[in-house]
Amino acid sequence: MSGLIEKYADRLPLPADARAISLGEGNTPLIRLNNLARGLPTDIELYVKYEGLNPTGSFKDRGMTVAVTQAVAEGSQAIICASTGNTSAAAAAYAARAGIRAFVLIPDGKIAMGKLAQAIMHGADVLQIQGNFDDGMRIVKEMAQSAPVSLVNSVNPYRLQGQKTAAFEICETLGRAPDYHCLPVGNAGNITAYWMGYTEMALAPGQTGTAACHFCQGECPYHQGAVTQRPVMVGYQASGSAPFLRGHPVEQPETVATAIRIGAPQSWTQALAASQESNGWFDEFDDAEILEVQWQLASQEGIFCEPASAVSVAGALRDIRSGRIPAGSTVVCTLTGHGLKDPDVAHQRADQALSKVEASPEAVREAILRSLG
Numbered sequence: 001m002s003g004l005i006e007k008y009a010d011r012l013p014l015p016a017d018a019r020a021i022s023l024g025e026g027n028t029p030l031i032r033l034n035n036l037a038r039g040l041p042t043d044i045e046l047y048v049k050y051e052g053l054n055p056t057g058s059f060k061d062r063g064m065t066v067a068v069t070q071a072v073a074e075g076s077q078a079i080i081c082a083s084t085g086n087t088s089a090a091a092a093a094y095a096a097r098a099g100i101r102a103f104v105l106i107p108d109g110k111i112a113m114g115k116l117a118q119a120i121m122h123g124a125d126v127l128q129i130q131g132n133f134d135d136g137m138r139i140v141k142e143m144a145q146s147a148p149v150s151l152v153n154s155v156n157p158y159r160l161q162g163q164k165t166a167a168f169e170i171c172e173t174l175g176r177a178p179d180y181h182c183l184p185v186g187n188a189g190n191i192t193a194y195w196m197g198y199t200e201m202a203l204a205p206g207q208t209g210t211a212a213c214h215f216c217q218g219e220c221p222y223h224q225g226a227v228t229q230r231p232v233m234v235g236y237q238a239s240g241s242a243p244f245l246r247g248h249p250v251e252q253p254e255t256v257a258t259a260i261r262i263g264a265p266q267s268w269t270q271a272l273a274a275s276q277e278s279n280g281w282f283d284e285f286d287d288a289e290i291l292e293v294q295w296q297l298a299s300q301e302g303i304f305c306e307p308a309s310a311v312s313v314a315g316a317l318r319d320i321r322s323g324r325i326p327a328g329s330t331v332v333c334t335l336t337g338h339g340l341k342d343p344d345v346a347h348q349r350a351d352q353a354l355s356k357v358e359a360s361p362e363a364v365r366e367a368i369l370r371s372l373g
């Protein structure tokens with residue numbers, strides 16, 4: 001088993017003698033969409049980076065392996081985070097692996113059952129607050145100052161360092177950077193991390209002068225000069241939770257896509273910089289559109305992602321059809337989390353999908369023939 005710390009040791013700011021806390025994260029598949037791409041210009045190459053196949057089922061594992069490794073190297077005995085679900089699942093698992101404690105603050109209701117199950121089973125102290133993610137974020141930032149706990153939300157720079165490796169993998173697989181990179185935006189850490197990763201891939205060793213790379217103020221050891229261009233970064237939000245579209249924080253964010261139900265993104269400035277430096281944009285989708293594309297991906301491509309993830313593909317399809325993303329483009333969408341995280345969404349389709357039949361060959365044959373028409 002080799003995780004991303006082992007693979008990218010020379011591009012991560014960890015102490016050389018740090019004990020890597022790893023569950024074999026990263027190295028996720030980049031899958032070309034076939035069926036959903038029908039009807040698009042034939043020279044479009046549309047891919048999904050299926051981050052649901054990380055150890056706890058979301059991209060959060062990339063950040064958590066690096067953040068927890070650093071916390072343990074600093075002698076920390078406990079970590080803390082606020083979470084809409086996936087950060088708490090990853091924090092709980094990596095803390096268990098490290099043999100330290102995890103405190104996770106989750107919102108009152110609106111947490112997907114699979115994510116809550118993970119935090120509980122990995123032995124975290126789950127604190128359900130009477131408030132939303134943004135309230136939790138305020139509290140854990142204060143705890144990091146006043147209690148013996150290390151904060152592992154994406155304001156922790158080691159999280160973004162780990163998450164940038166997804167951009168490395170995409171460039172390695174394609175042999176180049178894509179022309180467009182589409183992803184869901186919640187707290188805005190991931191769009192920031194991808195832009196950092198692409199920037200490190202594109203800048204030549206010794207080249208400086210971009211805000212995206214955290215080390216560019218001085219000597220940056222991480223520039224690869226391995227690709228010739230960076231992608232346009234496109235961020236998609238749920239309409240009920242779209243601070244980047246409104247231009248200001250949203251008080252009471254609401255959406256079925258609970259992973260991006262965040263009104264006050266912590267990496268606002270960096271995400272805006274990534275969007276502007278890359279000539280990108282933000283756009284929004286309502287819940288019905290998000291669930292429809294989630295269903296299409298699952299039923300037509302065999303790829304089950306959670307609702308928040310599907311907004312990236314919804315966005316890419318709309319922008320390719322409108323021509324905003326031009327023919328001939330190579331497009332990558334991040335599918336941030338696995339569909340099994342949020343089984344309630346599937347249960348809502350059970351009425352159409354489930355038919356009760358008598359336990360006899362005749363009844364089953366009849367059901368098959370009826371269904372095949």
Ligand SMILES: *Cc1c(COP(=O)(O)O)cnc(C)c1O
Pocket residue numbers: 058059060086087154184185186187188189190191259260306308309336337338
């Ligand atoms: C965390 C998360 C997001 C949002 O990522 P940010 O870095 O907060 O913008 C999107 N989808 C899923 C499944 C997530 O877990």
